[in-house]
Amino acid sequence: MSSIETVGIIGAGQMGGGIAHVCALAGYQVLLYDISGERIEKGIATISGNMARQVASGKLEDKVRQEAVGRIAKASELSDLSAADLVIEAATEDEATKRKIYAQLCPLLNPEAILATNTSSISITRLAAQTDRPERFIGIHFMNPVPVMNLVELVRGIATEDHTFEAAKGFVASLHKTLTVSEDFPAFIVNRILLPMINEAIYTLYEGVGTVEAIDTAMKLGANHPMGPLQLADFIGLDTCLSIMQVLHDGLSDSKYRPCPLLVKYVEAGWLGRKTNRGFYDYRGETPVPTR
Numbered sequence: 001m002s003s004i005e006t007v008g009i010i011g012a013g014q015m016g017g018g019i020a021h022v023c024a025l026a027g028y029q030v031l032l033y034d035i036s037g038e039r040i041e042k043g044i045a046t047i048s049g050n051m052a053r054q055v056a057s058g059k060l061e062d063k064v065r066q067e068a069v070g071r072i073a074k075a076s077e078l079s080d081l082s083a084a085d086l087v088i089e090a091a092t093e094d095e096a097t098k099r100k101i102y103a104q105l106c107p108l109l110n111p112e113a114i115l116a117t118n119t120s121s122i123s124i125t126r127l128a129a130q131t132d133r134p135e136r137f138i139g140i141h142f143m144n145p146v147p148v149m150n151l152v153e154l155v156r157g158i159a160t161e162d163h164t165f166e167a168a169k170g171f172v173a174s175l176h177k178t179l180t181v182s183e184d185f186p187a188f189i190v191n192r193i194l195l196p197m198i199n200e201a202i203y204t205l206y207e208g209v210g211t212v213e214a215i216d217t218a219m220k221l222g223a224n225h226p227m228g229p230l231q232l233a234d235f236i237g238l239d240t241c242l243s244i245m246q247v248l249h250d251g252l253s254d255s256k257y258r259p260c261p262l263l264v265k266y267v268e269a270g271w272l273g274r275k276t277n278r279g280f281y282d283y284r285g286e287t288p289v290p291t292r
């Protein structure tokens with residue numbers, strides 16, 4: 001374990017929950033914050049359920065699960081995060097939302113605390129400049145689902161100090177994850193490559209080249225991907241996919257990153273994938289049914 005003892009997490013969605021899960025299992029005290037108390041409680045219940053699956057498959061002892069869940073505390077106010085040595089922001093992929101959080105959070109934090117973001121795409125340098133601690137700000141980008149995926153991308157902003165980088169490296173190692181370092185360019189490494197592939201799959205659907213089922217089957221069986229690209233888009237969240245494509249399009253000014261109009265339409269409909277029970281598949285029944 002690194003010198004970090006208490007980790008604050010902002011956003012109790014799928015990523016914040018997953019990060020809390022692995023931090024608690026690694027022995028950290030976790031403070032989980034979200035806009036509403038109800039959202040945090042739902043997040044903790046999901047973590048507990050995911051750990052129970054690990055117990056059921058023999059990967060975890062129930063005693064360890066209970067102790068880990070006991071290390072996750074609900075942070076009802078942002079000021080509760082003042083006890084944290086490291087705060088990881090995993091709120092919605094929207095720059096204005098993240099900026100607003102930092103403006104409220106920074107005056108409440110321990111001056112020595114490291115502030116990290118789990119952003120999928122947004123410039124670390126630009127986000128850091130909105131805080132009082134650009135030298136102690138860094139991108140720690142986990143992959144979804146966090147308890148299962150081995151990789152973490154570390155992204156330094158222009159001002160990130162070596163001490164912050166080393167502390168982040170030690171923290172990632174303590175979670176038994178493998179890290180890669182990415183330069184601070186739009187969407188970093190994984191999403192620079194993955195999201196245009198997903199966007200292209202949506203164009204393939206939009207242009208009628210194949211149905212949802214045909215496209216996903218083609219990539220699962222033809223390229224050995226564990227999930228088809230449309231299934232994966234639903235899993236990531238279509239709002240997050242669209243935000244990442246917009247960051248790529250704006251940041252690299254290249255039309256090859258133009259978000260597919262069909263992706264925009266699904267997001268405008270509020271069909272965001274798994275989290276709203278409808279996206280390229282409808283999840284409201286027993287088995288997912290393609291929506292096109």
Ligand SMILES: CC(=O)CC(=O)SCCNC(=O)CCNC(=O)[C@H](O)C(C)(C)COP(=O)(O)OP(=O)(O)OC[C@H]1O[C@@H](n2cnc3c(N)ncnc32)[C@H](O)[C@@H]1OP(=O)(O)O
Pocket residue numbers: 050051053054057059119120142143144145146147148149190191194226227232236
């Ligand atoms: C957008 C970004 O910024 C970056 C990103 O994250 S991009 C997304 C990256 N992620 C991917 O590409 C995921 C691709 N999909 C996969 O790898 C697999 O489909 C998957 C691991 C998610 C599920 O695998 P699967 O074999 O289809 O399903 P399933 O059998 O249910 O799960 C496999 C194991 O993972 C576990 N698991 C799945 N989700 C879990 C979760 N949230 N928490 C804990 N365990 C979980 C299951 O319990 C199961 O464990 P056992 O083998 O011990 O039973």
Ligand SMILES: NC(=O)C1=CN([C@@H]2O[C@H](COP(=O)(O)OP(=O)(O)OC[C@H]3O[C@@H](n4cnc5c(N)ncnc54)[C@H](OP(=O)(O)O)[C@@H]3O)[C@@H](O)[C@H]2O)C=CC1
Pocket residue numbers: 010011012013014015016033034035036039089090091092093094097101118119120121141142143144235236237240275
């Ligand atoms: N989905 C993925 O596969 C991956 C996502 N990421 C990144 O992780 C971050 C979170 O994504 P993800 O977990 O998928 O998104 P979710 O939509 O599942 O969760 C986001 C959470 O943030 C909450 N939130 C919104 N505004 C605030 C705020 N002002 N203060 C506190 N909490 C807030 C949301 O609450 P509410 O629901 O009430 O709005 C929600 O609970 C994003 O930056 C995303 O790009 C990184 C890797 C993979």
